[in-house]
Amino acid sequence: MSSLSSELQQVFKEHADKARPVRKAAVLGAGIMGGGITITSAAHGVPVLMKDIAEAQLELGMNEARRQVGRLVQKEKITPEQAEEVMASIDPTLEYLGFDQVDAVIEAVVENLDLKHRVLDELENVVRDEAIIATNTSSLRIDDIGQHMKHPERFVGMHFFNPVPVMPLVEIIQGTKTRDEAVSTAVTWALKMGKTPIVVQDCPGFLVNRILTAYTRAFLELVAEGVDFEHIDKSMEAFGWPMGPAYLEDVIGIDTGSHVSDVISAGYPDRMPHIENDAFRLMKSRDRLGQKNGKGFYDYTPDDSGRPQKHSSPEAHELIRTIQPNGRKELSVEEIQQRMMLAMITESVHCLEDRVVGSAEELDTALLMGVGFPRDKGGAIRYADSLGAKAVLAQCELYRHLGAQYEPTATIRKLAETDGSFYDEFPAGN
Known part of the structure; x- marks a missing residue:
């Protein structure tokens, strides 16, 4: 402690x-x-x-x-x-x-x-x-x-x-x-x-899985637009995540992850509507469940100690292309990181506004300990404060055409106007 x-x-x-x-x-x-x-x-x-x-x-x-x-x-x-x-x-x-x-x-x-x-x-x-x-x-x-x-x-x-x-x-x-x-x-x-x-x-997804669902849905949207999932993984690992979202889903189990995503998304239909070209659902339908059966977004073979080793999977790439109706799309590392993290930030602020958790610090502690959020960034809200509310609002305005998950909340707008801090707005023990 x-x-x-x-x-x-x-x-x-x-x-x-x-x-x-x-x-x-x-x-x-x-x-x-x-x-x-x-x-x-x-x-x-x-x-x-x-x-x-x-x-x-x-x-x-x-x-x-x-x-x-x-x-x-x-x-x-x-x-x-x-x-x-x-x-x-x-x-x-x-x-x-x-x-x-x-x-x-x-x-x-x-x-x-x-x-x-x-x-x-x-x-x-x-x-x-x-x-x-x-x-x-x-x-x-x-x-x-x-x-x-x-x-x-x-x-x-x-x-x-x-x-x-x-x-x-x-x-x-x-x-x-x-x-x-x-x-x-x-x-x-x-x-x-x-x-x-x-x-x-009590709410759909509670805290950690609710915020993680916003993050993984941003990944699914990027893939549906035509972005290569390995490029997304490398981009998020460069940001500081221990593993990218595709690899993470393979570790969790794609059948489990798909079910959790569907259940939690149903609780927030405005921000988390049905995704037509859902890579999780596709993988699950083809029995590509991740590490548990040796094939998911990646292929896996055991090393000498029995640990699964990850390999790029031509079959997975071929399969994903079937749900990319507009073909491949090249996006910069910076844009991928912004979209993935902004979805997480906005859902985190929704959780604070809804009083799902007592403070910004408790929320960030949960993300650091529950999903391996990059420790040097301090959690979604600490990271938002490092950017500044004005920059968060600017990103929301840039991406809001992509859906309600990027719509700036009342708190984001207020703190952008006053140059305030999320940590000060949602202090511990209040």
């Missing part, structure tokens, strides 16, 4: 003052995410009941826990004796026995609304009234998931990023009925797990 600003540390302290202690927890669903959450909690001193409906799935979850503990030992972060204690604090189970003793439970089953409703019905009957119930959803609205709950005031979102033990960010999502104490308890538990929690309000 020491690397975070004093303002953010103060926010966390205020949450700690309102939180209930989490001394024992439960995780429902023993998949990759459930297993990752379980081991992260257990490794930081909070014992966990890990429940699933299938013995084989439980064994998968425990294997994931053993693998992660083994990595901690290998990196000398814990001793072999401590590793044994961590594993002993995880109790795999097919039943709800002991759930009446936990202070918090995270539901981490698949992203199916009906299944989540059934699971939450069962949970409410077995946990104590004062226990918080969290969901590790990445795309479903908290209010939709909790709509049938008897006590939605104790229901909160805890969106962990994959892989859980490695990714530092957790989005804590507050539904319209979630009480502040439940949010503060989730924040403080996430901090205890060594994570950086950022509180966001």
